[in-house]
Amino acid sequence: MFYSEEIVDEVREKNDIVDVISPYVRLTRRGSNYVGLCPFHNEKTPSFSVNTGRQTFHCFGCGVGGNAYSFVMKYENLTFPEAIKHLADRAGIKLPEEEDNPEARKRADLRTRLFEIYKEAAKFYYFQLRGEYGSHPMEYLKNRGLTDKTINDFGLGYSVKSPNALYNYLKSKGYSDELMIKAELVSFKEGRGIFDMFWNRVIFPIMDLNNKVIAFGGRVMGDGEPKYLNSRETDIFNKRRNLYGLNFAKHSREGYILLCEGYMDVIALHQAGFSNAVASLGTALTEEQARLIARYVKDVIITYDSDGAGVKAAIRAIPILKSAGIRTKILKLTPYKDPDELIKAVGRGEYEERIKNAENSFNFELSNLEKSYDLTEPEGKTEFLNKVADRLTGFEEELERENYIAAVADRYFVSKDALKSLVNKIGGAKEIREIYKDAGERIKKADRAKTADEGLLKTNRLLLSLISDKPELYSRIKNIISARDFATPLYKDLAARIFSQIEEGKKPNAAEIISRYESGEDQSLVTAVFEENFEAEPDEAERDKAFKEIVVKVKRAGLEEELKSIDNKDLKSFMEITKKQRELGKLDF
Known part of the structure; x- marks a missing residue:
């Protein structure tokens, strides 16, 4: 759509840029402006600045910048007309119908057709699971403890053991090869031709917040590789910015999110009555996903697998969630591997009890850090406390840092003053390193500016x-x-x-x-x-x-x-x- 300059300006003026960006970035006031960690590149020191007077944002690290429109276009992957509509809806402004802009209409049409073709593909997989070829995958799901209602609620399906079944079906519905390839539902290779991305797999439809199918996850039937396969990214799907199950979890009244590792964990928890469970999409938790969670809750309980990989994933997720302003606890699953196994073994009540007793994320980190040191030896304990002091510098609020210093001192029988002194020393050294790093970047920029x-x-x-x-x-x-x-x-x-x-x-x-x-x-x-x-x-x-x-x-x-x-x-x-x-x-x- 094409909108007049008057409409563009009215929508922009009714959307204060701080209010627009705050749900995505944790902003801290600095003078008359705000700063935060840039959502468009990884950084530890805030270089993302929001100028309230000019109503602009600018990252001094990666150079990205603009106004409220620019931000939602880049973050939400929207066209300019879509960004206008997004912000108009936010401000309660009714937009007039205007003449089409060819480029914007072309992209909007592609997105519409992608939503349509994914809906059609989901219907195909859905009926294949319930058809003559679906007995084996259906038996697999029933053996995993899923009820018919759960299987239907999550729209689970099956891609049959033919590499062209979906392609032939979509072709019969009038969809072009070009669109199927753009949708990443089929692929083309010289000498092999066109073939389905998913075949002989249980299909998990991935939905956006509006319950529209935007991608699929597939679990192979048998011994094929990879065991789990996820859709590639398209104009409607970015795996870093979506969470499996959030379309259901956003309606939960629990006030916190249960963060899982896989589709089956989410489904098992929802079936057991925990409608606030979500999972990342085949990747470690991302900053974008953490900010997405922060739109709905300020507390997360991580319920990853209890094996070594799950523990490492939890430890990686903790600072990402914290940077999004989320308080985090860890649910203890041992001796069970995952939430699905625990609930099957001891029931919903036990899982609920473990939620109540979930461990503070910092204490969880300490408990795991302890395993690498011999605390009975002075040298080992000293090395350990240096690592702990380094972690304590991550608490920016003085009162919170003081409370944790006191708790650590009590737990490990050390002087609070000595530990505080160590924290200050390490924190000061970090600050000096950051100053030198920033100075180095300024020198590099100055050198470049000499051309x-x-x-x-x-x-x-x-x-x-x-x-x-x-x-x-x-x-x-x-x-x-x-x-x-x-x-x-x-x-x-x-x-x-x-x-x-x-x-x-x-x-x-x-x-x-x-x-x-x-x-x-x-x-x-x-x-x-x-x-x-x-x-x-x-x-x-x-x-x-x-x-x-x-x-x-x-x-x-x-x-x-x-x-x-x-x-x-x-x-x-x-x-x-x-x-x-x-x-x-x-x-x-």
């Missing part, structure tokens, strides 16, 4: 940022600088927009200007312009001198570019440009 091109681009950004912050400066340079003097097509266009708003008597609106760019990359580059800092001398005269130098550099580069573009025979233009170059040093503004 002519990057130096010129930085000068462009500085000038545009200065004029945006202080529109009154524009009157001094409007007869000297024009949009065509800037270095790239994007900066030329941005300068024209900024100058136009100032000439209309407005202060440039960063969030509004960013909305005019469709490309995510362009939005990030434009945001970087508005975030550029002018580090001038504190003295007013020196600041003014620096400003003039920036203007002259931009103008000189613009004239040089103009000179390159003229015809060699155009002597008049050549003379005019060279005259302007000579006069640059004499400009008074």
Whole structure:
């Protein structure tokens, strides 16, 4: 859909960027702005900044940036029209019907067709399980303790032992080879032709939060490999941003989520009455999944397998959940392997009792860390406490850190003051390392900026940022600088927009200007312009001198570019440009 600029601006203005981003990123106020860990790349030190005045975000680590539209487009994998609708729904704004935008309509149509073809594939698998070829997989599910109701509620199915069954069925329904391949339901290889992605497997439909099928998981019948196979990613499926069972669990009133490892654990728990169970999709828990959980609850009980791999997975998940603002406990399953086995062996009541007695995640980490050290020996205990102190530095709130220091000191019979001193020492060393790391990154950026091109681009950004912050400066340079003097097509266009708003008597609106760019990359580059800092001398005269130098550099580069573009025979233009170059040093503004 195409929406007018008035509609685009109204929706953006009704969605404060902090409120839009907060469900996805844990933001902390810093001055008039907010900071947090960037959701678009892995980092330990926050470099993601939200500017409340400009209504923009910018990551100083990976460079991504933009306004509220940019954020939901990138995070939710939406088109610009879809982002408008998403934020309009959030703000309770009714959108008018407008003429189609061909590119947006093409992508929206593809998503619609993908939802349709997955629904059709799910129906095919569903009926195959209940048909003449489904007796063996149905027996497998019944032997796992699943009832007919549970099998139906989760829409379980079966892909028959033919590599082309789904392909032939979808073909008969009029779906093209191209769409089936885009949907990752079939694959093509030279010499083999087209074949189904899933065959001879029990099928677990994966649904989004709106109960639409977006992918499948398949458990092989027999000894084939891999044992479990998951759909590849498509325009409607990103495994890092979805959780199996969340479409059901989001309606639970328990106030916490049970985090499992596999489909069968989720299904078994739901059948036993624990409707708040979810699982990641064939991968370790991701930051995106943790933030997704944080939209619904602030507490998670991890109920992974009790084997070594499950313990390691739990330990990896704890800091990821904590970074999303989630309190975490660990449910003890031993001597049973997984939730499904425990419930079958001792029943729902015992599992519920273990939920009540779930262990604090920090104590769980300590208990597992202990196994690597001989605490009866002074050397072993010292090494162990150094590791524990390192973990204690992860508690950012002073009161929480103090409470845990006291608890550890009591548990391991050490002086609280000595442990606190050790924590402070390790924390200080970490802070110094971060400072040196940040300084190193700044040096690298400075080195890159020494190249002519990057130096010129930085000068462009500085000038545009200065004029945006202080529109009154524009009157001094409007007869000297024009949009065509800037270095790239994007900066030329941005300068024209900024100058136009100032000439209309407005202060440039960063969030509004960013909305005019469709490309995510362009939005990030434009945001970087508005975030550029002018580090001038504190003295007013020196600041003014620096400003003039920036203007002259931009103008000189613009004239040089103009000179390159003229015809060699155009002597008049050549003379005019060279005259302007000579006069640059004499400009008074």
